[in-house]
Amino acid sequence: MPASRRGFLAAAGLTAVAGCLGDSASKTPSGPLSLPTADERLPLPASPERLRDAARSGGPSKDGIPSIDEPQFVGPDRAGFLADGDPVFGVVRDGVAKAYPQKILAQHEIVNDTLAGTPVSVTYCPLTGTVQGFERGNTTFGVSGRLINSNLVMYDRHTETWWPQMLATSIPGPWNGDPEIRSLREFRLIWTTWKQWRDQNPETRVLSTDTGHAKNYSRDPYGSYNPRRGYYADDDLLFGALNGSDRFGPKRVVMGLRTPSGATAFPKDALRSAGQLRGSVGETPVLAIYDDRYDTAYGYLSPDGRSFERDGNRLVDANGTAHEPDALPLSRVHTFDSMWFAWAGYYPETDVAE
Structure with missing residues (x-):
């Protein structure tokens, strides 16, 4: 490398x-x-x-x-x-x-x-x-x-x-x-x-390839996520992390959320399998919900520990009302993909839900 x-x-x-x-x-x-x-x-x-x-x-x-x-x-x-x-x-x-x-x-x-x-x-x-x-x-x-x-x-x-x-x-x-x-x-x-x-x-x-810059947009110069090749495919880093963690492979993808009270991470592959995972930021419980329409997830504050049953890609609450994964009746928190080494590097005290 x-x-x-x-x-x-x-x-x-x-x-x-x-x-x-x-x-x-x-x-x-x-x-x-x-x-x-x-x-x-x-x-x-x-x-x-x-x-x-x-x-x-x-x-x-x-x-x-x-x-x-x-x-x-x-x-x-x-x-x-x-x-x-x-x-x-x-x-x-x-x-x-x-x-x-x-x-x-x-x-x-x-x-x-x-x-x-x-x-x-x-x-x-x-x-x-x-x-x-x-x-x-x-x-x-x-x-x-x-x-x-x-x-x-x-x-x-x-x-x-x-x-x-x-x-x-x-x-x-x-x-x-x-x-x-x-x-x-x-x-x-x-x-x-x-x-x-x-x-x-x-x-x-x-977004068009007509960017005003002379570039070859036929491929990602770092490699490919699908299938994984180049930089994305192995554990090598071009630059180090701010704080080290060997809990997961450095490039394992997590869905992370943070508030002024703390941070939590949900491994994306575990979310795919489970459909939903619970964690916490500070003292507040949070809930991550998988959405198979896009292969993504959304994070919510769930201070009262509300539960939902999955019905296909929808979530059904205790009253029998179905909700899309991005529209639960809870406070949604900004959530995004990250490689584990980067998330743990910035948030070494992060909670992790599996």
């Missing part, structure tokens, strides 16, 4: 990570910053200063992996570059469905887009297997070129503050040494396959 991400990508046939930079590095927003943030700050695994000191270069420099700042979308009939099993990251907002192909995001990591009039950033870190969406207000996010816990460190182009993707929270960095420490407002992206997403959302729009 090459010692750097630049070497890994070059070995995969990309002699220049940045490709054609276009204008992404020069699009500095003007006017005062307006950035929606969460009502409560999410927990950090260490002080902001320690996290800053743990950052290391991932190979490419600032904006060396260019964000997509003017995304174009096509209909399913023009998405011939996608095979049925290709991973996509899907979202529905106000009845409009969009899909972001993994093999495009793997080479850009950030798409600055708009959903139903709301400016957002769709972000993906190939090294940790995490896809997350954030409301971005009147700024845009770029790729800093640094990694913490092997995870993408974004920066906002208004204040040049660092934002580790998985933490969704600002920390100081070399371009802004004293930012306000706050957490971004998140939204859910569903990691699924093109076929599963298209079957449920036949009118979906798909």
Whole structure:
């Protein structure tokens, strides 16, 4: 395994990570910053200063992996570059469905887009297997070129503050040494396959390969999830974890959720088998529900320990009312896919449900 991400990508046939930079590095927003943030700050695994000191270069420099700042979308009939099993990251907002192909995001990591009039950033870190969406207000996010816990460190182009993707929270960095420490407002992206997403959302729009950058989008340069090849297939890491854990294989996929009270992880393969699993964040019980429409899961706070019976892919409560997996009468908590080493690296005290 090459010692750097630049070497890994070059070995995969990309002699220049940045490709054609276009204008992404020069699009500095003007006017005062307006950035929606969460009502409560999410927990950090260490002080902001320690996290800053743990950052290391991932190979490419600032904006060396260019964000997509003017995304174009096509209909399913023009998405011939996608095979049925290709991973996509899907979202529905106000009845409009969009899909972001993994093999495009793997080479850009950030798409600055708009959903139903709301400016957002769709972000993906190939090294940790995490896809997350954030409301971005009147700024845009770029790729800093640094990694913490092997995870993408974004920066906002208004204040040049660092934002580790998985933490969704600002920390100081070399371009802004004293930012306000706050957490971004998140939204859910569903990691699924093109076929599963298209079957449920036949009118979906798909991020086009017309990105304005000279890239080969025929494959993910890190390998393939289906079947597992390349970086995704073995236990080797290009960069280390912030905290080590040998409880599971480092790249076993978990569905993780965190609140200001704590964090919990649900192994995805165990969720497939069980259909639902219980855990806790702090003192609050939580429930994870598997959804076979997309091969994903949703997490809920369940302080009264309510139970549900599965009826196919639906959940039936004590009153006999059936609910879809993403619409239980409980408080839903933001939940996302992650490789185990990355989740445990940021949340070493995480609860784990199996």
